[in-house]
Amino acid sequence: xxxxxxxxxxxxxxxxxxxxxxxxxxxxxxxxxxxxxxxxxxxxxxxxxxxxxxxxxxxxxxxxxxxxxxxxxxxxxxxxxxxxxxxxxxxxxxxxxxxxxxxxxxxxxxxxxxxxxxxxxxxxxxxxxxxxxxxxxxxxxxxxxxxxxxxxxxxxxxxxxxxxxxxxxxxxxxxxxxxxxxxxxxxxxxxxxxxxxxxxxxxxxxxxxxxxxxxxxxxxxxxxxxxxxxxxxxxxxxxxxxxxxxxxxxxxxxxxxxxxxxxxxxxxxxxxxxxxxxxxxxxxxxxxxxxxxxxxxxxxxxxxxxxxxxxxxxxxxxxxxxxxxxxxxxxxxxxxxxxxxxxxxxxxxxxxxxxxxxxxxxxxxxxxxxxxxxxxxxxxxxxxxxxxxxxxxxxxxxxxxxxxxxxxxxxxxxxxxxxxxxxxxxxxxxxxxxxxxxxxxxxxxxxxxxxxxxxxxxxxxxxxxxxxxxxxxxxxxxxxxxxxxxxxxxxxxxxxxxxxxxxxxxxxxxxxxxxxxxxxxxxxxxxxxxxxxxxxxxxxxxxxxxxxxxxxxxxxxxxxxxxxxxxxxxxxxxxxxxxxxxxxxxxxxxxxxxxxxxxxxxxxxxxxxxxxxxxxxxxxxxxxxxxxxxxxx
Amino acid sequence: xxxxxxxxxxxxxxxxxxxxxxxxxxxxxxxxxxxxxxxxxxxxxxxxxxxxxxxxxxxxxxxxxxxxxxxxxxxxxxxxxxxxxxxxxxxxxxxxxxxxxxxxxxxxxxxxxxxxxxxxxxxxxxxxxxxxxxxxxxxxxxxxxxxxxxxxxxxxxxx
Numbered sequence: 001x002x003x004x005x006x007x008x009x010x011x012x013x014x015x016x017x018x019x020x021x022x023x024x025x026x027x028x029x030x031x032x033x034x035x036x037x038x039x040x041x042x043x044x045x046x047x048x049x050x051x052x053x054x055x056x057x058x059x060x061x062x063x064x065x066x067x068x069x070x071x072x073x074x075x076x077x078x079x080x081x082x083x084x085x086x087x088x089x090x091x092x093x094x095x096x097x098x099x100x101x102x103x104x105x106x107x108x109x110x111x112x113x114x115x116x117x118x119x120x121x122x123x124x125x126x127x128x129x130x131x132x133x134x135x136x137x138x139x140x141x142x143x144x145x146x147x148x149x150x151x152x153x154x155x156x157x158x159x160x161x162x163x164x165x166x167x168x169x170x171x172x173x174x175x176x177x178x179x180x181x182x183x184x185x186x187x188x189x190x191x192x193x194x195x196x197x198x199x200x201x202x203x204x205x206x207x208x209x210x211x212x213x214x215x216x217x218x219x220x221x222x223x224x225x226x227x228x229x230x231x232x233x234x235x236x237x238x239x240x241x242x243x244x245x246x247x248x249x250x251x252x253x254x255x256x257x258x259x260x261x262x263x264x265x266x267x268x269x270x271x272x273x274x275x276x277x278x279x280x281x282x283x284x285x286x287x288x289x290x291x292x293x294x295x296x297x298x299x300x301x302x303x304x305x306x307x308x309x310x311x312x313x314x315x316x317x318x319x320x321x322x323x324x325x326x327x328x329x330x331x332x333x334x335x336x337x338x339x340x341x342x343x344x345x346x347x348x349x350x351x352x353x354x355x356x357x358x359x360x361x362x363x364x365x366x367x368x369x370x371x372x373x374x375x376x377x378x379x380x381x382x383x384x385x386x387x388x389x390x391x392x393x394x395x396x397x398x399x400x401x402x403x404x405x406x407x408x409x410x411x412x413x414x415x416x417x418x419x420x421x422x423x424x425x426x427x428x429x430x431x432x433x434x435x436x437x438x439x440x441x442x443x444x445x446x447x448x449x450x451x452x453x454x455x456x457x458x459x460x461x462x463x464x465x466x467x468x469x470x471x472x473x474x475x476x477x478x479x480x481x482x483x484x485x486x487x488x489x490x491x492x493x494x495x496x497x498x499x500x501x502x503x504x505x506x507x508x509x510x511x512x513x514x515x516x517x518x519x520x521x522x523x524x525x526x527x528x529x530x531x532x533x534x535x536x537x538x539x540x541x542x543x544x545x546x547x548x549x550x551x552x553x554x555x556x557x558x559x560x561x562x563x564x565x566x567x568x569x570x571x572x573x574x575x576x577x578x579x580x581x582x583x584x585x586x587x588x589x590x591x592x593x594x595x596x597x598x599x600x601x602x603x604x605x606x607x608x609x610x611x612x613x614x615x616x617x618x619x620x621x622x623x624x625x626x627x628x629x630x631x632x633x
Numbered sequence: 634x635x636x637x638x639x640x641x642x643x644x645x646x647x648x649x650x651x652x653x654x655x656x657x658x659x660x661x662x663x664x665x666x667x668x669x670x671x672x673x674x675x676x677x678x679x680x681x682x683x684x685x686x687x688x689x690x691x692x693x694x695x696x697x698x699x700x701x702x703x704x705x706x707x708x709x710x711x712x713x714x715x716x717x718x719x720x721x722x723x724x725x726x727x728x729x730x731x732x733x734x735x736x737x738x739x740x741x742x743x744x745x746x747x748x749x750x751x752x753x754x755x756x757x758x759x760x761x762x763x764x765x766x767x768x769x770x771x772x773x774x775x776x777x778x779x780x781x782x783x784x785x786x787x788x789x790x791x792x
Binding site: 039084228234308328394395429462 | 652653654655656657659660691694695696697698712713714715717718751752753754755756758759760762767769770
């Protein structure tokens with residue numbers, strides 16, 4: 001395809017819209033091709049549908065276009081992530097709007113015959129909840145409370161088809177920004193929209209952009225942070241896989257706004273599919289002349305590169321990320337100067353997260369007021385969350401900012417499986433905190449500012465639900481081990497401090513800690529958060545601080561009772577069997593707690609209120625009279 | 634092992650022998666050989682005009698790079714939060730024991746398997762997950778994990 005001018009691009013869009021409308025008249029089979037569903041066998045299902053269609057003499061189209069004269073034709077497409085990963089592999093049948101779950105390759109024949117050609121719904125493959133069948137996606141409770149804006153096209157579009165993106169209004173925001181807006185106007189729009197960085201900090205994107213715009217430098221860079229390293233978060237992966245063009249378009253608009261002609265997307269190496277989809281999207285956009293030189297006949301030039309990370313969590317930090325793109329060890333540097341003044345290759349750089357860029361075209365296209373109509377006053381728009389852990393419906397969700405934790409966990413997530421009790425939600429991964437089952441916390445709106453008030457943060461959007469069988473000390477240790485392992489080692493507070501905190505947590509979990517250890521953890525947390533070099537180090541102690549604050553009981557079980565029913569199993573009680581005890585008194589002399597009493601040559605007894613289950617008596621008794629009894633309940 | 638100089642040089646050339654592409658170059662070389670040998674690191678440093686210590690510092694900084702040869706099949710157990718709360722730890726322990734590993738030894742004696750952890754594959758809906766040579770296996774438990782390795786081992790013996 002030759003490079004398009006603005007006029008030719010508009011002609012192409014009209015044609016693509018027409019093709020899209022026509023393609024909706026013939027049946028489409030959409031197979032979710034997100035990482036989750038592919039792991040469940042989605043590619044095999046895709047192949048099976050194609051061969052089943054061929055066997056029936058049906059003409060299969062993979063792109064938008066089809067020959068309308070042709071009879072008995074249909075589309076078989078791979079879509080982005082639907083988000084309902086727990087139920088994958090997922091298959092959508094359009095225009096009926098039916099969604100099938102847990103589809104197996106051998107179901108393809110039946111689906112084609114009965115549903116696609118016969119218009120009949122196969123009850124067995126439909127989502128059921130409490131005896132009700134939900135054949136349509138929009139009726140399923142998991143989707144009902146969601147508001148899909150950024151993820152709207154994930155799941156309904158072929159991620160690799162640029163024409164489908166254009167047909168659905170894609171690149172029209174870029175076209176508008178390119179020909180009808182000044183750089184100042186774009187920055188003003190983003191600033192007025194109140195768009196805040198989706199990567200965790202919540203910094204107003206418009207302020208960043210305007211700051212970079214004002215820098216007097218011939219070379220500026222746009223960098224997209226796709227190094228989604230928080231364990232338990234996969235929102236950005238789904239956007240990059242399911243709607244890669246929206247990320248490119250956001251970056252291109254940022255390029256216009258600040259006067260940059262080059263962008264980088266830094267993606268985790270653990271996301272090979274996202275890397276491939278982005279590279280394909282870039283290649284398609286280049287072919288059309290949407291990327292490259294003299295874009296759409298204007299004097300605007302823009303190129304985008306994809307860089308793969310190499311497995312370092314710290315590279316999610318801005319200055320570490322740019323160091324990694326430059327081919328160095330990914331270590332943060334002292335700030336200021338800020339990235340907008342001194343970023344990639346020491347040039348002014350706008351660095352935003354994937355989801356932030358994906359919001360940009362929507363804001364430019366639909367306007368600032370539209371954006372403010374969603375979410376809360378100080379946190380407008382929506383937020384994607386990865387809902388995982390001990391919850392019935394795990395998956396990717398998008399809700400307006402300000403939705404409560406209760407709505408997310410119980411209405412969308414469907415509550416806790418196996419009749420267990422809800423205990424906590426960990427928000428924001430290793431840099432975030434935990435919320436409790438109290439009404440005050442459950443009714444807390446999910447937005448940037450409310451969460452900060454209780455010591456948690458929205459982070460990049462990982463929501464891990466935990467049930468009553470989770471020990472929060474163990475959870476805090478899990479995150480501390482992660483951060484300790486990922487500490488880059490540049491600054492002492494993070495390198496040494498996290499190590500000591502981990503040692504203390506290990507000691508506490510082994511039931512060898514003391515109350516003083518809790519104070520020590522507090523003190524270390526304070527020191528590290530005040531003195532570490534980068535944001536990751538400063539927030540490394542958040543999980544410990546928040547669990548100490550909200551789940552002190554769990555710590556006390558380890559340091560006072562020296563027994564945690566979750567970590568150590570049911571509590572055991574030590575008793576002396578009177579028939580074996582000769583009353584020698586050895587146990588009494590060895591007990592460090594003076595918990596054993598009894599007259600010499602008479603059976604002794606253990607006072608269980610004083611006993612710490614150290615086992616000294618068990619080791620000392622020459623007659624094997626000490627026994628451990630498991631307590632009920 | 635004698636380095637296949639030409640192959641490495643062609644990888645370097647495909648990245649325009651540009652030092653800023655060092656990480657991408659190391660990734661491609663590792664994809665070819667499964668690990669980064671001393672000879673290859675030296676070759677890369679010389680070609681890019683960097684010191685060996687600089688290349689070594691980058692290669693040791695990132696988790697994904699290995700300076701030791703690995704087993705034929707790479708087994709990764711996800712240690713992300715979602716997998717952790719759905720008990721991926723026991724899966725790792727079971728494989729560790731099954732492969733007869735100890736201490737820092739992560740490759741089985743027969744050279745067939747190397748066991749690693751990965752910090753979240755982003756397939757949390759399928760937790761707990763493990764991958765064998767990049768292929769994701771969903772909703773695993775210790776028994777199924779061992780069964781899977783058992784099958785691969787049998788196929789290797791037959792081959």
